[in-house]
Amino acid sequence: MKKKNPNKKTLIGKQDFKVSDLDHEWALFHNDFSLCSRKVRVCLAELKIEYHSSHIHLIETKDCENLSKSFLKINPNATVPVLLHNNYPIYESHKQIEYISNLYSGGLSGSEVASKWNEKGSLVGDDPVKGMENYAGNCVSLLTQPLFVAMLSKISFFKFIKYFIKHPSKFRAFNFILFKLIGNSLFKKNSINQRIATKALRHLRIHLDDLNAHMSSKKWIDGDQFSIADITWMVLFHRLNELQILRLLLADREKVNSYYKRLKERDSFKNCIINFSDESTLLGIEKLKSDIKTSKNLSLFYQLMHEEIKPA
Numbered sequence: 001m002k003k004k005n006p007n008k009k010t011l012i013g014k015q016d017f018k019v020s021d022l023d024h025e026w027a028l029f030h031n032d033f034s035l036c037s038r039k040v041r042v043c044l045a046e047l048k049i050e051y052h053s054s055h056i057h058l059i060e061t062k063d064c065e066n067l068s069k070s071f072l073k074i075n076p077n078a079t080v081p082v083l084l085h086n087n088y089p090i091y092e093s094h095k096q097i098e099y100i101s102n103l104y105s106g107g108l109s110g111s112e113v114a115s116k117w118n119e120k121g122s123l124v125g126d127d128p129v130k131g132m133e134n135y136a137g138n139c140v141s142l143l144t145q146p147l148f149v150a151m152l153s154k155i156s157f158f159k160f161i162k163y164f165i166k167h168p169s170k171f172r173a174f175n176f177i178l179f180k181l182i183g184n185s186l187f188k189k190n191s192i193n194q195r196i197a198t199k200a201l202r203h204l205r206i207h208l209d210d211l212n213a214h215m216s217s218k219k220w221i222d223g224d225q226f227s228i229a230d231i232t233w234m235v236l237f238h239r240l241n242e243l244q245i246l247r248l249l250l251a252d253r254e255k256v257n258s259y260y261k262r263l264k265e266r267d268s269f270k271n272c273i274i275n276f277s278d279e280s281t282l283l284g285i286e287k288l289k290s291d292i293k294t295s296k297n298l299s300l301f302y303q304l305m306h307e308e309i310k311p312a
């Protein structure tokens with residue numbers, strides 16, 4: 001409100017302008033299904049920080065509340081999560097959890113190791129294809145496409161018109177319209193989407209091998225102390241589980257597998273992810289499971305992914 005925000009593409013980290021006049025120290029604009037939102041919710045819960053919560057529906061969960069005038073004032077890029085500290089926005093989830101953990105340094109480790117693995121697990125940049133080799137979050141985001149198709153199948157076409165007209169990223173909006181119009185045929189053998197997913201999976205396997213080696217004798221990524229990096233990887237594992245490929249991915253990675261079991265035991269995992277899921281997310285996952293069995297294109301796609309995960 002006060003200073004005009006500069007270039008929306010450069011909105012990363014804490015800004016020097018206010019976007020609201022809420023009467024709360026912390027406020028979070030988030031969505032139950034969004035991987036990045038889950039991360040920030042878990043971080044706030046781990047540190048027992050109270051916050052004003054604003055759930056924003058996205059087109060895949062029900063409606064595009066992120067395109068409302070009031071939300072575009074909070075984030076002109078129309079994405080969640082946005083964290084406000086005394087009404088100053090902090091953009092990008094890996095920066096948000098870094099910011100929180102720096103303020104509450106006693107609670108979560110913010111060491112260089114934690115910071116490196118936090119970044120490695122993040123979703124960075126506008127086009128996830130560009131950062132697959134550096135960021136596991138980008139790989140996971142590309143693998144999420146069949147789940148988007150399942151969730152979007154229930155959304156009315158009319159909502160997509162508004163979505164395309166109002167969305168600041170036409171690239172993003174166009175992709176979602178393709179998910180709606182073309183559905184699982186997008187994943188035909190040798191289609192661009194199938195080839196990109198295979199590439200994402202190849203990079204993800206390397207990231208997981210690195211993590212498996214790193215975890216050889218550690219409880220958490222930074223040793224004995226739980227850190228922001230663990231939060232980032234917790235949400236990635238959960239998304240891979242929703243995508244029905246986690247078990248296979250962890251089968252040969254014993255250290256990561258037992259690490260994942262420890263992550264699932266945390267209250268923050270149960271309260272901010274499992275018990276926080278909206279019906280639309282749960283229905284989407286059930287639809288994906290059934291599509292894997294009934295759609296010829298998707299079952300072949302999953303077969304190819306399984307072959308990629310477990311090379312002969």
Ligand SMILES: N[C@@H](CCC(=O)N[C@@H](CS)C(=O)NCC(=O)O)C(=O)O
Nearest residue numbers: 034035036079080081092093094123
């Ligand atoms: N790199 C950003 C990603 C933000 C993002 O892409 N959020 C998605 C949900 S995970 C979103 O808001 N999508 C809404 C839309 O594009 O319409 C972060 O880490 O916060």
